[in-house]
Amino acid sequence: MNIQENISLKAFNTFGIDATAKRFVSITSVYHLQELLKKEKNIFLISGGSNMLLTKNIEQLVVHLDCKGISIDKEDEDFVYLTVNSGENWHDFVLFCVEQNYGGVENLSLIPGNVGTCPIQNIGAYGVEVKNVITKVEAVEIASTKLHTFANKDCKFGYRNSIFKNEAKNKYAITSVSFKLTKQKHILNTSYGAIETELASKNITNPSLKEVSNAVIAIRKSKLPDPKKIGNSGSFFKNPVISKSHFLELQNQYPNIPSYIISEDEIKVPAGWLIETAGFKGKRFGNYGVHEKQALVLVNYGNATGKEIYALAQKIKETILNQFSIHLEIEVNII
Numbered sequence: 001m002n003i004q005e006n007i008s009l010k011a012f013n014t015f016g017i018d019a020t021a022k023r024f025v026s027i028t029s030v031y032h033l034q035e036l037l038k039k040e041k042n043i044f045l046i047s048g049g050s051n052m053l054l055t056k057n058i059e060q061l062v063v064h065l066d067c068k069g070i071s072i073d074k075e076d077e078d079f080v081y082l083t084v085n086s087g088e089n090w091h092d093f094v095l096f097c098v099e100q101n102y103g104g105v106e107n108l109s110l111i112p113g114n115v116g117t118c119p120i121q122n123i124g125a126y127g128v129e130v131k132n133v134i135t136k137v138e139a140v141e142i143a144s145t146k147l148h149t150f151a152n153k154d155c156k157f158g159y160r161n162s163i164f165k166n167e168a169k170n171k172y173a174i175t176s177v178s179f180k181l182t183k184q185k186h187i188l189n190t191s192y193g194a195i196e197t198e199l200a201s202k203n204i205t206n207p208s209l210k211e212v213s214n215a216v217i218a219i220r221k222s223k224l225p226d227p228k229k230i231g232n233s234g235s236f237f238k239n240p241v242i243s244k245s246h247f248l249e250l251q252n253q254y255p256n257i258p259s260y261i262i263s264e265d266e267i268k269v270p271a272g273w274l275i276e277t278a279g280f281k282g283k284r285f286g287n288y289g290v291h292e293k294q295a296l297v298l299v300n301y302g303n304a305t306g307k308e309i310y311a312l313a314q315k316i317k318e319t320i321l322n323q324f325s326i327h328l329e330i331e332v333n334i335i
């Protein structure tokens with residue numbers, strides 16, 4: 001194990017923030033991780049770095065989880081069961097599944113990050129959440145260095161949420177994720193408006209996994225910035241859920257406010273719409289700003305610091321609270 005000193009983390013976080021790791025090590029096997037954890041407990045884990053905003057340098061030992069490999073555990077006529085090591089790139093895994101005709105993750109195409117972090121925030125897009133296809137998550141407990149298996153229900157998945165953001169936060173290093181995917185009779189989820197429109201524009205009526213994946217890729221490319229070109233972490237805030245009475249008041253004032261019914265008394269409103277209506281969409285403040293095509297995405301145009309982006313997020317939160325009486329919750333991990 002090669003522990004390096006004073007390493008820039010710019011290439012290890014999709015926001016492209018140039019924070020420094022005092023000490024840094026890349027780990028490529030569960031065994032090495034366990035050996036390391038016997039000696040070092042004060043660690044900071046990083047994998048794809050796709051859901052974090054670094055606002056300071058990291059004093060702890062930064063452990064970059066980089067275990068690779070995809071294995072098929074079993075399969076029958078209808079399903080395939082796979083285990084994927086945490087350092088595999090998420091989108092490469094999706095493309096692999098689409099190529100093999102394994103169904104279930106095609107709507108999650110082009111989401112940045114690695115497989116090991118997909119359960120932490122229960123990544124989701126276009127009507128699908130990764131919790132639908134995860135069977136188990138394996139993780140090394142930092143305190144005991146023992147490998148622990150979380151069955152799907154142990155992960156306590158919710159909207160952009162799981163046990164790994166709560167009770168288990170900073171206590172485990174996820175080493176692999178297992179999935180159950182369809183081999184035939186795929187359950188396609190194309191009801192999301194933008195997917196339907198994209199498929200219709202190509203005259204596709206009975207889409208294959210590849211065609212759904214391509215539609216999602218086209219939609220994402222049209223709205224979301226490519227982190228390789230413009231630093232970002234996807235949606236910076238969660239979509240808030242408000243009471244029906246609160247929604248009806250807002251609707252009086254803003255007749256075009258979009259909404260999704262969650263329950264009899266709960267309505268979800270898109271944070272992107274709130275932020276756009278408050279006038280932030282496309283606003284640039286020097287090195288950072290709000291994406292011009294999707295107001296839910298904060299961007300780093302070059303050399304912004306995490307502190308600057310965090311201050312912008314606070315300003316947006318304050319404005320939304322004053323204008324709509326809604327508390328926006330940050331989705332990204334602030335470090």
Ligand code: EPU
Pocket residue numbers: 124125126127223233234235236237238239258270271272273274276281293294295296331
């Ligand atoms: N909207 C605006 N202005 C904007 C952005 C959105 O008015 O600048 C409106 C849209 O017109 C639409 C509604 O808000 O009526 C929803 O927009 P969109 O379909 O783009 O989805 P979203 O709710 O903003 C969520 C996820 C995304 C995911 C998309 C598609 C969250 C926090 N975000 O965004 O996830 O890709 O749905 O399913 O739930 C991520 O988590 O990083 C992420 C990108």
